[in-house]
Amino acid sequence: MMKRIVLLSLLFITYFSLNTLAGGIKGSAFGADGEPLIGAVVTLEPSHTQSVIGMDGKFSMNNVDNGNYIIQIQYMGYKTLQREVAVNNETVSLELILELDAVQLDEAVVYGARERKTSESARATEQMSSQVMTVMSAQDIELSPDLNVANVVQRVAGVSLERNNSGDGQFAIVRGMDKRYNYTLVNGVKIPSPDNKNRYVPLDLFPSDLLDRLEVTKALTPDMEGDAVGGVINMEMKDAPESYSGQLNLSIGNNFLFGDGNPFMSWNTSGNMNTPPSWNGVNNAQAGDFSVNHLVNNYKNYVPNIVGGLSIGNRFADDKIGVIVAGSYQQTARGSNSTWFSTGMLSDGSTSLDNMEDRNYYQLQRRAGLHAKMDYRINANHNIDWYNAYVYLSNDQVRDVTRTRTWGSYDPINGNAGEMSYITRYRSTIQQIFNSTLKGTHHLNTWMKADWSAVYSKASNNVPDNAKFTRSGSMTNWEHAPERIAGRSALTRRWDYNDDQDLAFYTNFTFSPELNFVYDSEFKAGGLVRFKNRSNDFENYRFNAGNSALVKGEDWNDITDVNWILENPTGVNYSPNRYTSHENITAAYGQFKLNFNQKLEMVGGVRMEHTDIGYFLPQPTNDLADAGLDEMSQTYVDFLPSLHFKYMLNPKANLRASYFKSVIRPGFSEFVPIQNGDTEDDWTEMGNPNVERTIGHNLDLRYEFFPRGMDKFMIGGFYKKLHNPIEYSLNREAGYIMPDNYGDAENMGIEIDMVKYFNKFGISANYTYTHSRVTTEKAYYEREIPGDDTSDIVIKSALEDRPLQGQAAHIANLSFLYKNSEKGIDMQLATVYTGDRIHSLSAFYGNDMWQKGFFQMDFSAEKRINKSTLIYLKVYNLLDNAYEVEIRQPITYAQSFYPKQGNEGDNVLVRQDFYRRQFLVGLKYNF
Secondary structure, rough: HHHHHHHHHHHHHHHHHHHHOOOOOEEEEEEOOOOEEOOOEEEEEEOOOOEOOOOEEEEEEOOOOEEEEEEOOOOOOOOOOOEEEEEEOOOHHHEEEEOOHHHHHHHHHHHHHHHHOOHHHHHHHHHOOOOOOOEEEHHHHHHHOOOOOHHHHOOOOOOEEOOOOOOEEEEEOOOOOOHHEEEEEOOEEEOOOOOOOOOOOHHHOOEHHHEEEEEEEEOOOOOOOOOOOOEEEEEOOOOOEEEOEEEEEEEEEOOOOOOOOOEEEEEHHOOOOOOHHHHHHOOOOOOOHOOOOOOOOOOOOOOOEEEEEEEEEEEEEEOOOEEEEEEEEEEEEEEEEEEEEEEEEEHHHHHEEEEHHHHHEEEEEEEEEEEEEEEEEOOOOOOEEEEEEEEEEEEEEEEEEEEEEEEOOOOOOOOEEEEEEEEEEEEEEEEEEEEEEEEEEEEEEOOOOEEEEEEEEEEEEEEEEEEEEEOOOOOOOOOOOOOOOEEEOOEEEEEEEEEEEEEEEEEEEEOOOOOOOEEEEEEEEEHHHHEEEEEEEEEEEEEOOOOOOOEOOOOOOOOOOOEEOOOOOOOOOOOOOEEEEEEEEEEEEEEEEEEOOEEEEEEEEEEEEEEEEEOOOOOOHHHHHHHHOEEEEEEEEEEEEEEEEEEEEOOOOOEEEEEEEEEEOOHHHHHHOOOOOOOOOOEEOOOOOOOOOEEEEEEEEEEEEEOOOOOOOEEEEEEEEEOEEEEEEEEEEOOOEEEEEOOEEEEEEEEEEEEEEEEOOOEEEEEEEEEEEEEEEEEEEEEOOOOOOOEEEEEEEEEEEOOOOOOOOEEEEEEEEEEEEEEEEEEEEEEEEOEEEEEEOOOOOOOOEEEEEEEEEEEEEEEEEOOOOOEEEEEEEEOOOOOOEEEEEOOOOOOOHHOOOOOOEEEEEEEEOOOOEEEEEEHHHHE
C-alpha cells in the first residue's frame, strides 16, 4: 500500500513537471524592490495564453506559435507592464521588472498588515522580528498533513514530539529541551493546562484549522514571561476578515490498524459513573452501587475518521466592528499493537526480563474547538478586542493486555513455567480549556502607546470510572497458553479530576521618543499579575470475585456474570492525590530597543518575577502528617536579564546574537507528595517536596538569508547552561519514579533551516544537532568479596554522564513541495526523523531506557476545482515504522528466545509499538 501511494505521488509530480516545463516563452518577473510576483498571471495577447508566476518568480508558456505578441502582467502595488515579444521557432527568455505604483502601494501595505495567513507574511515576520523566531502560516498549516497543533509544530526546525500510546503527538520538545522547558500562548497570553500532573499544555487539544499562524520563539525578551528555556509556542487564532468570507471543511477517512483481523474494541461509555459514591455523600458503599453492565466489549470493523470545520467572518458598522466565529470537529480512531517487557536489575548489573505484555490499544478521539473574536475600532488610536476560545478532547480508550509472567530463567527446550494475566482497562479522558481575553490598544500620542489584557482561563481533566478488569491463570510455555483462566479475578474502579483556573492582568507601556544618537528608539515597561488555583481529587474502589467465579468458560464468561465483592466500602480514606495548590506570579519589566543607522538593532532589559507557590493536603497519610508534609508554601524572586542584537548585513540578510536568563518552576504534582500507581509503565510516581526550580542561561547566534519570495536559509548555534535541571529517575528498589534536581547540565547545538523553490517545485528542510550533558549519581550492585558467590551483595554508587531526558542528538525534516497555481495543485511529501533519546531514567548505572531513532513520512495533496472549491488527500505514517524503546545492555542467550527480542548481544527491547497508516479525503469550500 505504501509503495503504491509513493509511486503514484511521484508519477503525479512527474506528469505535471513534464507538462509545464516545455519551451516557447520563459522568463522571470520581479518587482523593482526585488520581490518575486508570486501568483501573478502573465497574459499573451492576442492568443489569450496565460501562465502563473511560480514561487521563484519564474514562468513559462509552452508550444507558442510563431508571431508577434504583447505580454502583460498586472500585480497589486506595481504598475502594469506590457512588452512586445516575437517568437520564431525558439524559446524566448525574458526578465521583467515591474515598477512600484505609489498609489496602489499604500493599499498593498494596509492589506499586508492584515494578511497574516500567507507564507510570504511568515517569512517577513521572521526577517523583521527582534527575536529568534520561526513562523508557520495558515497556508503552510492547511497544506501540511497534520490535523492538530502538536503534529504541525514538529515541522519547525529544532522541534520534536513526545507521543501518546496511540502514536499521536502531544507535547513539543524544543531544541532538545523537555516539554517542561517550554510554554504555550494563545494570541499572546498564557493558558493553563488540563494535564493532571504538569503545567505544560497538550498541543493535541487544538485543531490546526483554527489557526492563522503558529509562532515558535526561541529567545525571550523582557516583555515575555520568563519560564522557558527551549522556546515559546504561540497560536495566533483566526482573525476577522476585511469583508464577508467563510470556509467549510469536510473529510472522511480510515485507519488501517482496524479491520477484520483486528476489529475496533469499545464499550458503552454512557454507562460510566461520572462521580463515585463518596463524592455524592455515600460513606459506606455497596457492591450494588456499581453497575458493570456497560463494561462489555463491542467490536466494529470500521470506525470512520471524520473532520468538519466551519468559519464565518465579516465587518460591520462602517468596518468598525469585526467578528469571526469558527468551529472544528474531529473524530479519529487511533491505537497501536504493542509489546512491553517489564525489566529488572540483576546482581551482576545486567537486565532481567520478568513480564511480557501484548498490548492492543483502541482509542476513539473526539476533538472540538470553538473560537470567537470581536474587535472594535473605536477610532484610529483606540481598539478593543474580545477573544473567546473553547477546546475539548475526549479519549475513549480500551487497553487489552495479555501479560506473561515467567518463573525463573527461560528454558528454550521445555518452555517456561509461569502465569498468564489478562487485563482490560476501560478509560475515558475528557480535557477542556476555556479562555476569555479582553484586550485594549491605545495610541495616546505620536510617541506613546499602552495596551492591556484581562484574562480568565480554566482547564480541566476528568477521568470518570477508570475500570481495570484482571483475570489470571497459568502456563507451561510460550506456545501453549492456558485455555482455562482460573481465580484471582479483580476489578478496580477509579476516578480522577483536576482543574486549573487562571485570572491574569497584563499591561504594557511603549514609548518612542526621538533621540539624536539613534535612528529609532523604543522603550517599554509593564508587568503582569496572575492568580492560579489548582485542585485535584481522587477516588478508588477495589473488587474481587470471591469463590463464586473461579474458571472462565465454566463459572463465568463476561464481567456481568461475576458476583463482585467490594473490598473497601469507604473508598480511599487517606489519599495525597487529593490536594489544592496555588501559584501566584507578580512580574515587572523594563525593556529598550535601539536602532543604529538602520543596520544594528539592540533589544535588552530585565524582568523581575515574584513567585508564591504551595499546596495543601486535606487528607494526608499519617506519615506525611507526621513529617509536616501536609502543606507547603514558599516564595522567591528571580531577576531575568536579556540582551539581543540584530545586524542587517543587507536588505536580505541578518546576523543575530542573544542572551537571556530564565526560570523553570516544578509542575504541581512534582512537589506535592502524590503517589500515582496507574502509570502506563506500571511504575508508581511520587512527588518530591524538595525539588527546586531550574535556572537557565541561554545564548543564541544565527545567520538569516531571505533571497526572495518564500525562500530562506538560516543557520545558527545555541548554548544553554541549566542549574538544577528537573528530571525523573526510576528507583527500582523503592518501586517508584520521582522528579529531582541533577546538579548542572549543558545543552548546545546547531540548527539549519531552509526553503528553496525552483519555479513550481520546492524543498523545505531543517536539521538540528543537539548535544547535552548532565552528570548524575547512579547505583550499582557489587559483592563484598568479588568473585565469591556466597558473599553479600551491596549497593554502591558511581557518577554517570548522559544526555538530558527527551533530548535527541539528531532531528530532521525534509519535505518535497509542488505548487502549481495555474492548475490549482499543491502537494507535499513530508518526512520527520527523531534520533535516539532517553525515554525513562533509571536509578541504576547503565540502565536508562532509550527510544530508538524514528522516521515518519506523510503525504498531502490539494486540487482546486474552481475559485471556491478544492479537494484534498492526506495520508499519514506511510512507512509504518515501529516505535521502539530499549535498554542498552546486551541480550543473553536465554533472553534471545523471548518473543520479539533480537539476537544474543543486541540491546534489550523494552517496548515496541505499531500505529499503522491512516488517510483522509476531503473538500473545502470558500464563500
